[in-house]
Every structure is written in structure tokens, then in C-alpha cells.
Amino acid sequence: MAKSKVSMEIINPNAAGIDVGSRSHFVAINQNKDDVKEFGVYSKDLNNLAKWLIESNIKTVAMESTGSYWQNLYTELEQQGIEVVLVNGKFTKNIQGKKTDVLDCIWIQKLHTLGLLRGSFLPDHHTEQLRTLCRHRHNLIHNAAKSVKRMSQNLRLMNLRLDVVVNDIVGLTGLKIIDQVCNGETDAHKLAAL
Template sequence: MSQELPTLAPLAAFVDVGSEHMHVSVAGNQPEVFGTVTSQLHALRDWLLEQGVHSVAMEATGVYWLPLYGVLESAGLEVRMVNGRQTRNLPGRKTDMTDSQWGATLHMHGLLHAGFVPPADIRRLQDYLRLRADHVAAAATCVQLMQKAFERYCQVVR
């Protein structure tokens, strides 16, 4: 006696985020492919809204997800970042197309759990703090190089 999983969000979408392409599937259907430039991210957002999508799950490594997350979040979509371990498909059948379909199917049935993503104002503050830390480190490097040059100059003058 097999029991089917209930469909919690029939129009749930999943985005497999990459450095050059975004593979998007709605309800496990054939994925659409979008680029990663701003105009393509807006086209992806518009396409999702046309499809009637309210909830989007994303799986990504690195920082490639950040621009898309902001675009989708500002459009009022519920966006979930999920750990790639939740979406692993069968071994030997891994492509971005099948990953997005499998992820959408899991998301439809409520099987993907969102990771923590801070609110937009906190993310912006984090960016400023990281930039400040980078500038402080760069300034320290400049001071060390000037000190090194000064020490060499002082040795030559003696």
C-alpha cells in the first residue's frame, strides 16, 4: 500500500544557481535556462511571476546566489536557500537540468528546509563591515611596505 506525498505548493520553483546559468524548474516541469546578468535575473523574476510562482528554493555554492536572491526577494517572492545535501539526486544522473526538476519536486512536497539568510539590512551591514575590514587590511599592508622602505633607506644613509 503506497501513499503519495501531499503537494503543499503546486507551483513551487527551484533554481540551480551557477556562475553562468540559472536552471529553473516550476513544479518539476522542463527547466528554463537564464543567464546571470541583471537583465536576465529580471527576466527570470518576471517569468516566475507569470507562472504564478509564490515560493522559490535555491541551491548554490559561493556568492552567485546573492544577486538573484535580492531580485526575487524584492519582488515579494518567498525565497529559500537550501543546502545542496538536501537536493542530491541519484548518482550518475547529475545535470543542472535534472537537479532543478528534482529540487522543484522536493520543494512542491515541502521536503526542503530553508537555511538562515539574514534580512536585507543586516546583509548590507555585513557587506560594509567586510569592505571596511578589507580597507583596514590594505592600509596595514601599505604601512608595512612604507616601514620596510624607510628601514632600507635608513640602512643606506648610515
């Protein structure tokens, strides 16, 4: 009995695949190893990468969301008008043979050409800004709370039980007392008068 070869329909004919790395990016524009190029990670390198894709008539690119290494490349490609599909690495695993950067980018290109990759969720610019601000605010509040706790512990170690005298050691009264202690005041009556 003859084996039949299954061919899949090409969904993205002008597609590239990029294996994103910390020191370089490997880019495949078709299934030939000769058409794979390696680019650095600096701004000029990313610009050259985008120009090469445009010169090669590439309209869409798939790349893995590896750490944070993809972000600058993603921005550069979008600014150059290239559609970018950011995919989770678990959907691009190449199960055949040895793993190399060249083979990985060719595999990503093949999957993308056949329309087998689904992009990850990326928030719009305003949502990303809001999320960044909220995370930053959370970190500031968390760090402030840790600092107050550390301050309270150090005061206790110096046998200055300010936490027994005032409700909030970083409130107005607590900070006045701490300021006076830092300026050398040791008279308990003067500190209590605050």
C-alpha cells in the same frame, strides 16, 4: 507480498526549483523536462525569469546558494513578490543517476514541493549593511597595517632606521621625516631636528 507505494503530502503546490549557475539558471516549475527553461544571468534575463514564474502561478522558489551567483536572482525574485528559499547545496544533492542542470532543478523543485528544504539564514538589510561596513573597515585597517610594515622594511633596507628614532613611523614626526627624505633631504641633523 505486494509493495506499497509511499506518497508524501504536497506542502508547496506552486513551487519552482532553480539550479543556479555562473552563466545560466535552469528553472523547473514541475517534474516534466519539457517545463524546464534556461535563462541567462543578465538583468533582462532575470526579469524574464521572474515574469515567467509569475505567469506560471509560482508563489515560492527554492534555489541553491551557489557562490555569489544567486544574489542578483534572489533580489529580482523578491522584488517581484516571489517567496525565495535559499538552501545549502548539501541539502539538495541528487543521488540518483547522472548530474545535469535540468535534473538538478527538477530535483530541487520536487524537494521544495514536498516541503523538505529549509532556508539558510539571511540577515536583514540593515544587518547586511552593517556587516559589509565592518568587513570593509577590517580590511582597511589590515591593509594599512601591512603598508606600514612594508614601509618600515623598505626604510630598513635603505639603511634609514627611522624605527629606532621614533616610536611610530607613521606618526606626525615619522611622516615629517619621511616627507623630507622623499624631497631629497639627507642631512641627519636637519632630519633629527624634526
